[in-house]
Amino acid sequence: MADNFYKHIVCIGAGYVGGPTMAMIAAKCPQYKVTVVDINAQRIKSWQGNELPIYEPGLLDIVKKTRGRNLFFSTAVEENIKAAEIIFVSINTPTKTYGSGAGKTADLQYWEKIAREISKVSESDKIIVEKSTLPVRTAEAMERILRVNNKKAHFEVLSNPEFLAEGTAISDLENPDRVLIGARDTQSGQKAMLEIVDIYKHWVSKDKIVTSDIWSSELSKLAANAFLAQRISSINSISALCEKTEADITKVARAIGMDRRIGSNFLNASIGFGGSCFKKDILNLVYICEYYSLYEVAQYWENVIKINEYQQTRFVKNMVNAMFNTLANKRITLFGFAFKANTSDTRESPAIYISHKLAEEHSRIIVSDPKALDNAQYDLKGIADCVEFELDPYKAARNAHAIAIITEWDIYKTLDYERIYQQMEKPAFIFDGRNILCHKKLYKIGFNVYPLGMPCMQHF
Numbered sequence: 001m002a003d004n005f006y007k008h009i010v011c012i013g014a015g016y017v018g019g020p021t022m023a024m025i026a027a028k029c030p031q032y033k034v035t036v037v038d039i040n041a042q043r044i045k046s047w048q049g050n051e052l053p054i055y056e057p058g059l060l061d062i063v064k065k066t067r068g069r070n071l072f073f074s075t076a077v078e079e080n081i082k083a084a085e086i087i088f089v090s091i092n093t094p095t096k097t098y099g100s101g102a103g104k105t106a107d108l109q110y111w112e113k114i115a116r117e118i119s120k121v122s123e124s125d126k127i128i129v130e131k132s133t134l135p136v137r138t139a140e141a142m143e144r145i146l147r148v149n150n151k152k153a154h155f156e157v158l159s160n161p162e163f164l165a166e167g168t169a170i171s172d173l174e175n176p177d178r179v180l181i182g183a184r185d186t187q188s189g190q191k192a193m194l195e196i197v198d199i200y201k202h203w204v205s206k207d208k209i210v211t212s213d214i215w216s217s218e219l220s221k222l223a224a225n226a227f228l229a230q231r232i233s234s235i236n237s238i239s240a241l242c243e244k245t246e247a248d249i250t251k252v253a254r255a256i257g258m259d260r261r262i263g264s265n266f267l268n269a270s271i272g273f274g275g276s277c278f279k280k281d282i283l284n285l286v287y288i289c290e291y292y293s294l295y296e297v298a299q300y301w302e303n304v305i306k307i308n309e310y311q312q313t314r315f316v317k318n319m320v321n322a323m324f325n326t327l328a329n330k331r332i333t334l335f336g337f338a339f340k341a342n343t344s345d346t347r348e349s350p351a352i353y354i355s356h357k358l359a360e361e362h363s364r365i366i367v368s369d370p371k372a373l374d375n376a377q378y379d380l381k382g383i384a385d386c387v388e389f390e391l392d393p394y395k396a397a398r399n400a401h402a403i404a405i406i407t408e409w410d411i412y413k414t415l416d417y418e419r420i421y422q423q424m425e426k427p428a429f430i431f432d433g434r435n436i437l438c439h440k441k442l443y444k445i446g447f448n449v450y451p452l453g454m455p456c457m458q459h460f
Contacts, residue, residue, distance in 0.1 A: 005031060012081070013036075013091040015038075015043075016276070018088065023062045024174065027065060037074050037076065037077045038073075039075060050064075056343065057342055059169070062170065088131045089128060089132060091110050093133060111134065115141075116149065119149040125153050131160060131162055133225075136219045139182075142157050156192035159182035161221035163176065180212065181193055181197060182211070184213075223285070225282070230304045236269055239453030249269045274348040275339045279308070279348050282301050318431065330425075332365055333368065333403045336369050336406040337379075338371060344372045367387060368389075370391070394419065394423075400424050413437065434452075448460075
């Protein structure tokens with residue numbers, strides 16, 4: 001079909017970042033044609049229907065309003081690359097599992113494949129925008145691949161990292177804290193940067209659009225996630241001390257958070273952080289620091305991950321100790337499996353580690369989650385013989401010896417716990433890994449209650 005769009009934007013990658021970001025751009029910039037491409041035909045088909053491949057509050061409404069108007073989803077990757085003036089690259093960059101840098105640096109094989117694909121099919125000048133989280137100076141490598149393999153077109157590579165929180169991605173996109181755009185300090189680089197600034201100016205105020213050199217932009221994404229994860233690990237380390245001293249982590253966190261120099265965000269004790277970004281980005285930061293022989297700096301950030309892992313290990317140990325030093329053949333119900341509420345994403349979810357540790361203790365595990373059961377079944381296929389999956393939390397808790405709150409879904413705050421208690425094995429235990437329940441009320445019902453960072457409440 002012939003179109004009258006101002007420009008054609010293509011996003012390579014129809015995942016958690018590419019899909020929502022392009023839907024918002026399409027909604028706010030109707031004069032742009034926005035096409036999301038992916039080689040995964042099933043994922044593209046899902047984006048074209050009413051059961052989107054990811055769950056994000058508000059996303060389906062925006063997709064419905066823009067799809068077919070100026071938002072399109074396609075598997076025709078080469079065709080759309082060729083037609084586009086602006087290409088956002090939003091592909092998966094998992095942690096490398098082989099060779100040099102294994103376990104720390106990003107695996108860039110898919111990213112390099114895309115760079116070579118763009119170079120091969122391009123017949124006109126293009127702006128390439130890094131949307132994936134990448135190691136510092138990755139843009140330089142992409143420029144070399146593009147320019148060495150294609151002499152017909154001019155490419156400008158920019159960095160525009162995402163700062164989305166899953167579960168609030170749509171509000172984060174609509175009202176961001178900042179939009180960061182990094183570019184080369186050349187005439188063509190600055191011109192390309194203004195092209196991207198013009199897109200965001202349709203709905204983001206000028207003072208929130210931050211421009212920088214490309215290397216600072218790439219590093220800012222890694223640093224931002226590292227700082228957020230560091231706060232989570234810091235409060236969780238204090239929660240362990242609170243349990244030993246009978247202090248209350250919620251009161252400690254409130255006192256800390258009232259200090260204007262610190263603030264209250266990310267000070268809720270929990271079983272730890274998950275998701276696709278925090279651990280991966282910190283490991284990238286560690287690798288970069290080691291590469292430049294900054295070993296003390298690398299060790300500092302690596303300890304943030306170790307504290308996160310320690311918190312999950314400690315959670316399971318507390319369960320074993322509380323339940324008479326054995327979990328063998330006991331039914332343990334997990335309320336929640338997604339790494340956080342309001343998302344179906346289970347990547348690096350604490351639930352995965354906790355489930356495997358419970359399986360090692362020969363427990364019977366029942367997983368319940370309002371949105372993440374399909375992903376949970378995939379994540380736990382290696383221990384499928386000792387896991388059950390149940391959407392209904394009341395059915396999931398039937399005949400259970402213990403309930404562990406894994407994800408802070410609102411539904412778990414309002415369940416009828418008296419009803420749940422009546423159908424559980426006795427003594428009945430609740431391990432609140434998110435400190436979202438009313439512990440005194442649960443104790444009065446008859447539960448033995450084990451919060452994080454607070455004294456336990458037990459009947460024996």
